[in-house]
Amino acid sequence: xxxxxxxxxxxxxxxxxxxxxxxxxxxxxxxxxxxxxxxxxxxxxxxxxxxxxxxxxxxxxxxxxxxxxxxxxxxxxxxxxxxxxxxxxxxxxxxxxxxxxxxxxxxxxxxxxxxxxxxxxxxxxxxxxxxxxxxxxxxxxxxxxxxxxxxxxxxxxxxxxxxxxxxxx
Amino acid sequence: xxxxxxxxxxxxxxxxxxxxxxxxxxxxxxxxxxxxxxxxxxxxxxxxxxxxxxxxxxxxxxxxxxxxxxxxxxxxxxxxxxxxxxxxxxxxxxxxxxxxxxxxxxxxxxxxxxxxxxxxxxxxxxxxxxxxxxxxxxxxxxxxxxxxxxxxxxxxxxxxxxxxxxxxxxxxxxxxxxxxxxxxxxxxxxxxxxxxxxxxxxxxxxxxxxxxxxxxxxxxxxxxxxxxxxxxxxxxxxxxxxxxxxxxxxxxxxxxxxxxxxxxxxxxxxxxxxxxxxxxxxxxxxxxxxxxxxxxxxxxxxxxxxxxxxxxxxxxxxxxxxxxxxxxxxxxxxxxxxxxxxxxxxxxxxxxxxxxxxxxxxxxxxxxxxxxxxxxxxxxxxxxxxxxxxxxxxxxxxxxxxxxxxxxxxxxxxxxxxxxxxxxxxxxxxxxxxxxxxxxxxxxxxxxxxxxxxxxxxxxxxxxxxxxxxxxxxxxxxxxxxxxxxxxxxxxxxxxxxxxxxxxxxxxxxxxxxxxxxxxxxxxxxxxxxxxxxxxxxxxxxxxxxxxxxxxxxxxxxxxxxxxxxxxxxxxxxxxxxxxxxxxxxxxxxxxxxxxxxxxxxxxxxxxxxxxxxxxxxxxxxxxxxxxxxxxxxxxxxxxxxxxxxxxxxxxxxxxxxxxxxxxxxxxxxxxxxxxxxxxxxxxxxxxxxxxxxxxxxxxxxxxxxxxxxxxxxxxxxxxxxxxxxxxxxxxxx
Numbered sequence: 001x002x003x004x005x006x007x008x009x010x011x012x013x014x015x016x017x018x019x020x021x022x023x024x025x026x027x028x029x030x031x032x033x034x035x036x037x038x039x040x041x042x043x044x045x046x047x048x049x050x051x052x053x054x055x056x057x058x059x060x061x062x063x064x065x066x067x068x069x070x071x072x073x074x075x076x077x078x079x080x081x082x083x084x085x086x087x088x089x090x091x092x093x094x095x096x097x098x099x100x101x102x103x104x105x106x107x108x109x110x111x112x113x114x115x116x117x118x119x120x121x122x123x124x125x126x127x128x129x130x131x132x133x134x135x136x137x138x139x140x141x142x143x144x145x146x147x148x149x150x151x152x153x154x155x156x157x158x159x160x161x162x163x164x165x166x167x168x169x
Numbered sequence: 170x171x172x173x174x175x176x177x178x179x180x181x182x183x184x185x186x187x188x189x190x191x192x193x194x195x196x197x198x199x200x201x202x203x204x205x206x207x208x209x210x211x212x213x214x215x216x217x218x219x220x221x222x223x224x225x226x227x228x229x230x231x232x233x234x235x236x237x238x239x240x241x242x243x244x245x246x247x248x249x250x251x252x253x254x255x256x257x258x259x260x261x262x263x264x265x266x267x268x269x270x271x272x273x274x275x276x277x278x279x280x281x282x283x284x285x286x287x288x289x290x291x292x293x294x295x296x297x298x299x300x301x302x303x304x305x306x307x308x309x310x311x312x313x314x315x316x317x318x319x320x321x322x323x324x325x326x327x328x329x330x331x332x333x334x335x336x337x338x339x340x341x342x343x344x345x346x347x348x349x350x351x352x353x354x355x356x357x358x359x360x361x362x363x364x365x366x367x368x369x370x371x372x373x374x375x376x377x378x379x380x381x382x383x384x385x386x387x388x389x390x391x392x393x394x395x396x397x398x399x400x401x402x403x404x405x406x407x408x409x410x411x412x413x414x415x416x417x418x419x420x421x422x423x424x425x426x427x428x429x430x431x432x433x434x435x436x437x438x439x440x441x442x443x444x445x446x447x448x449x450x451x452x453x454x455x456x457x458x459x460x461x462x463x464x465x466x467x468x469x470x471x472x473x474x475x476x477x478x479x480x481x482x483x484x485x486x487x488x489x490x491x492x493x494x495x496x497x498x499x500x501x502x503x504x505x506x507x508x509x510x511x512x513x514x515x516x517x518x519x520x521x522x523x524x525x526x527x528x529x530x531x532x533x534x535x536x537x538x539x540x541x542x543x544x545x546x547x548x549x550x551x552x553x554x555x556x557x558x559x560x561x562x563x564x565x566x567x568x569x570x571x572x573x574x575x576x577x578x579x580x581x582x583x584x585x586x587x588x589x590x591x592x593x594x595x596x597x598x599x600x601x602x603x604x605x606x607x608x609x610x611x612x613x614x615x616x617x618x619x620x621x622x623x624x625x626x627x628x629x630x631x632x633x634x635x636x637x638x639x640x641x642x643x644x645x646x647x648x649x650x651x652x653x654x655x656x657x658x659x660x661x662x663x664x665x666x667x668x669x670x671x672x673x674x675x676x677x678x679x680x681x682x683x684x685x686x687x688x689x690x691x692x693x694x695x696x697x698x699x700x701x702x703x704x705x706x707x708x709x710x711x712x713x714x715x716x717x718x719x720x721x722x723x724x725x726x727x728x729x730x731x732x733x734x735x736x737x738x739x740x741x742x743x744x745x746x747x748x749x750x751x752x753x754x755x756x757x758x759x760x761x762x763x764x765x766x767x768x769x770x771x772x773x774x775x776x777x778x779x780x781x782x783x784x785x786x787x788x789x790x791x792x793x794x795x796x797x798x799x800x801x802x803x804x805x806x807x808x809x810x811x812x813x814x815x816x817x818x819x820x821x822x823x824x825x826x827x828x829x830x831x832x833x834x835x836x837x838x839x840x841x842x843x844x845x846x847x848x849x850x851x852x853x854x855x856x857x858x859x860x861x862x863x864x865x866x867x868x869x870x871x872x873x874x875x876x877x878x879x880x881x882x883x884x885x886x887x888x889x890x891x892x893x894x895x896x897x898x899x900x901x902x903x
Contacts, residue, residue, distance in 0.1 A: 035202015101411025
């Protein structure tokens with residue numbers, strides 16, 4: 001067993017973990033934060049996306065012990081049913097989900113994507129690397145690691161655009 | 170209640186809550202991660218041990234020897250379930266292969282053991298130490314090679330294997346214009362986001378299973394049969410389901426093995442089928458070979474139409490009924506359809522979203538595009554000319570209950586700007602992109618299933634609905650709440666809906682796009698019973714009582730629901746069952762898909778640029794979630810057209826690309842904004858809701874619209890799905 005200290009959603013937690021424990025399983029099985037989902041456990045689907053030290057990652061692809069001392073934000077840290085984060089609210093309003101299983105990962109990714117664009121981080125579809133700006137194609141590209149088999153894609157883009165203040169409606 | 174005569178005016182027609190777009194009532198739980206799915210029920214089973222499935226490494230044969238010594242000695246291992254210690258097991262009625270194999274092995278990745286340990290990591294590590302020696306046998310894995318060995322399959326949901334009317338051969342021989350082509354579709358995987366998962370706990374001889382399942386009553390029955398225990402001793406709980414698409418219609422290995430593991434180790438056990446195991450361990454949509462022949466006059470009016478389908482499955486399995494829509498979609502006095510089933514030793518084939526039509530239309534609607542071109546008739550106009558308002562196999566005595574295909578075609582074409590399409594392929598360029606438009610009809614049968622519910626009012630006037638109906642992303646929670654609110658005259662936020670528990674009345678469940686219409690009709694029946702009780706308590710005549718604003722009114726008198734229910738509350742239970750209206754009337758849902766693609770002139774990369782459609786599915790209960798169902802299904806149709814295929818290793822008999830990296834499904838970057846128009850329709854012969862299914866209609870024809878758009882862009886006609894770059898480049902070079 002290896003001691004691991006994390007700050008999860010602003011709360012300091014001390015865990016004794018089998019070093020094989022993924023960050024995802026540390027959250028789901030040890031901290032009982034089951035909002036973060038296991039869709040594939042192989043970094044293929046994006047359902048396990050969380051925000052670590054301000055950047056989104058696939059929590060299934062990384063061991064918890066590699067994050068000793070780090071800050072983790074999960075879907076539970078963004079908002080609650082009574083006090084939704086603007087992105088969570090936009091997903092409800094635009095029906096940006098169906099079964100709900102990829103949703104926490106989509107939302108964690110979406111929040112990070114807007115930050116990445118603001119920070120000027122370019123993507124594969126950025127035309128001018130000196131001027132990274134919001135566009136639906138930028139968002140589609142950056143969100144493509146989060147699979148939604150129910151395929152609420154069109155609605156998710158509407159939700160993210162709404163939060164970004166770029167709504168067409 | 171029995172629904173055996175067309176619905177007259179009823180309380181649903183008020184349309185105060187039903188038919189209005191509502192946010193999902195389960196939305197806040199889903200977007201905050203507080204909706205707990207099967208594997209996440211720490212509250213219910215805080216001390217659950219972890220199970221890991223060991224699957225077969227051969228497709229057919231026997232276990233020669235199984236050595237568990239190293240696995241049993243591995244840290245944390247609590248027990249190992251195998252055929253040798255599981256006790257006598259039967260097979261569920263809905264399962265084709267046994268969920269726990271051994272010594273006989275029926276397919277690759279069939280579960281042969283469950284290793285149970287104190288932690289997930291220990292279970293997974295120990296499972297790798299299970300040593301199995303196999304005695305393999307030769308199997309059959311190649312549909313095309315086995316095609317001639319096809320037999321007539323057993324009858325399933327799709328009706329008889331073969332149908333005919335008139336004289337197809339004679340009429341086809343004489344036809345002025347003929348299309349005769351063969352199309353193929355590959356095996357496909359549901360690839361729902363939540364893996365199959367269950368937690369099992371025994372209390373004496375009583376089993377509770379927190380699981381992810383679309384059809385609670387079917388699966389409780391099959392668990393009882395498999396274990397040989399009374400179904401009264403089994404409780405299934407499945408309130409949130411992370412996608413299904415047919416993959417969770419039946420009892421699967423996670424559920425059975427969790428139950429067996431928990432029994433063996435004497436504590437709750439949780440099991441998820443690992444993602445790379447899913448395509449070979451569970452079910453898939455079977456591949457098809459489809460031969461279509463259409464004979465028409467020079468104006469494209471069909472006189473003869475034939476659709477023959479070959480598919481494969483394990484012994485005892487069923488056929489992919491891909492000719493279903495061809496029985497009902499277009500006119501033609503001379504017609505035949507046929508399905509042939511070959512035995513294959515691949516994993517079990519079974520239902521995936523719109524079984525039959527989803528792949529049948531990939532063939533038929535391309536054949537119609539070919540006919541349009543051969544006749545020089547616009548593809549939309551061709552379909553309008555071949556519309557038929559009755560079952561063309563049975564004749565005018567079996568009309569459609571309601572059929573608005575033509576309205577969908579016209580409205581969809583207008584909205585999409587179809588008139589701008591250049592009918593000559595390969596003419597439109599946008600930079601390096603060859604641009605084309607395609608369309609296809611959408612068709613899916615409308616099925617209705619018996620469905621029950623109970624509904625109550627508590628002392629505060631709040632309404633509670635309980636039914637074992639499931640919400641697999643379809644929006645059941647919300648439309649059931651809307652139905653209850655409409656029927657009892659309360660606001661939506663006054664209704665609590667509890668689903669997916671086998672202690673509740675048996676519902677239609679989620680399958681075959683029957684769920685929304687059937688389950689709300691069941692709630693309607695229970696609500697009518699409760700209205701009668703409330704009216705009686707109020708001393709009003711039930712037929713004259715009005716339910717609005719939380720009150721029961723008659724004339725200028727009124728009483729509140731709360732006061733009538735009293736502190737004890739007032740409950741009623743009923744179910745809706747169906748007479749023979751689906752025999753007297755053909756019942757189906759219709760639509761029209763339109764798509765614009767760009768095909769890169771050098772690399773043959775295909776991009777969907779625009780997509781839209783118009784659909785008629787009876788009353789649309791919640792336009793917001795119904796639209797989401799349609800765009801989701803359209804996207805799955807894009808996947809079928811462009812990328813989805815389980816690749817068969819015909820030497821060893823398994824699907825090679827068995828995970829989400831290599832079984833490709835559409836992602837954000839593949840899908841543009843999608844436009845959906847619902848054409849006004851009320852179908853009074855479907856149910857008192859006057860609704861029909863919509864969850865599968867959107868996939869039906871969507872892929873063919875993509876294929877036809879590729880043809881219009883490039884002049885390349887591919888008939889072997891998916892239409893990937895390698896095939897396009899090869900055709901381009903030829």
